Amino acid sequence: MINITDLQRDAITESINISMGKAASTFNSMIQEHIALSVPKINFVSSEEALDILQLPEEKEVCYIKQHFSGTYFTSEAMLVFAQDESLELVKLFLGEETSVADMTTLEHEAMSEIGNVLLNACIGSLSNILKDRISGTLPIFRKCKAQTLFLNERKEEVILLIFVDFGIESKAIKGYIVLILELDSFIKFKEQLLKNLMG
Amino acid sequence: MGTNKKILVVDDSMIARMFIVRHIDELYKNWTILEAAGAEAALKILEESSVDVISIDYNMPGLNGLELAKKIQELYSSVKIALLTANIQDTIRKEAEDIGLVFLEKPITAEIVKKLVEL
Numbered sequence: 001m002i003n004i005t006d007l008q009r010d011a012i013t014e015s016i017n018i019s020m021g022k023a024a025s026t027f028n029s030m031i032q033e034h035i036a037l038s039v040p041k042i043n044f045v046s047s048e049e050a051l052d053i054l055q056l057p058e059e060k061e062v063c064y065i066k067q068h069f070s071g072t073y074f075t076s077e078a079m080l081v082f083a084q085d086e087s088l089e090l091v092k093l094f095l096g097e098e099t100s101v102a103d104m105t106t107l108e109h110e111a112m113s114e115i116g117n118v119l120l121n122a123c124i125g126s127l128s129n130i131l132k133d134r135i136s137g138t139l140p141i142f143r144k145c146k147a148q149t150l151f152l153n154e155r156k157e158e159v160i161l162l163i164f165v166d167f168g169i170e171s172k173a174i175k176g177y178i179v180l181i182l183e184l185d186s187f188i189k190f191k192e193q194l195l196k197n198l199m200g
Numbered sequence: 201m202g203t204n205k206k207i208l209v210v211d212d213s214m215i216a217r218m219f220i221v222r223h224i225d226e227l228y229k230n231w232t233i234l235e236a237a238g239a240e241a242a243l244k245i246l247e248e249s250s251v252d253v254i255s256i257d258y259n260m261p262g263l264n265g266l267e268l269a270k271k272i273q274e275l276y277s278s279v280k281i282a283l284l285t286a287n288i289q290d291t292i293r294k295e296a297e298d299i300g301l302v303f304l305e306k307p308i309t310a311e312i313v314k315k316l317v318e319l
Contacts, residue, residue, distance in 0.1 A: 118307050
């Protein structure tokens with residue numbers, strides 16, 4: 001387990017706050033709705049514990065957009081997660097109220113991928129600027145699954161750093177999560193570079 | 201800007217292309233809009249048709265947006281190019297601006313597309 005001081009935790013929380021804030025502001029521009037953002041939560045957990053931390057019931061049907069990001073000081077899986085039954089409502093907000101249900105269903109995959117791409121890149125791009133490091137990202141993938149399989153790809157035996165915020169579109173009762181998953185060796189590099197840049 | 205211009209939109213996201221087309225149509229109905237989902241398709245279009253403005257996404261399969269822009273600049277030096285991307289990293293922005301591209305941030309809004317068509 002890695003110990004971090006209160007000052008280090010504060011510095012990490014602040015940088016994540018800035019990055020998630022950028023994502024929320026971007027989301028606001030996309031759908032013209034106020035986005036309420038929680039304080040970032042940072043937890044060292046096993047992949048099995050991650051679901052409990054997010055407070056997602058195992059049987060909950062979710063959809064997510066996922067991208068892998070990699071730089072000198074930062075390597076992470078980034079996910080944007082929504083409840084499946086809120087996905088079409090979100091697509092409608094994004095494409096416009098006049099979009100038919102048939103069109104929404106057809107375009108759901110493309111629309112959610114683009115929403116994820118823009119939001120996750122806003123978040124990671126902002127973090128990259130704080131780290132002064134170029135971070136490369138894979139193309140977004142969009143999937144639907146039960147919550148219990150969300151973190152199946154993470155190595156079960158390892159402790160991961162789970163950073164997440166939950167956000168809500170208040171007028172529509174839509175809630176989502178931006179989740180960053182870092183393995184511990186990546187976190188050490190990330191923490192050191194972040195503190196170096198923030199503290200001078 | 202009311203004249204009949206031709207724009208090539210290069211983005212692997214169909215939704216992104218749809219939004220750009222929608223906003224250009226609102227501004228200039230007489231513009232011709234060509235679409236490509238990646239570098240290869242974009243270069244093929246350019247072999248057959250000259251365009252005034254090109255909008256290129258950064259993160260695409262195959263060549264990324266900067267690589268494609270450099271290739272286009274070698275072949276068609278007079279065309280105006282914007283990198284329209286969700287990738288807001290300063291290093292990407294700087295590299296784009298250093299080679300003479302206009303850097304535009306997603307999300308795609310009417311204001312962003314206005315900047316694109318006014319290149």
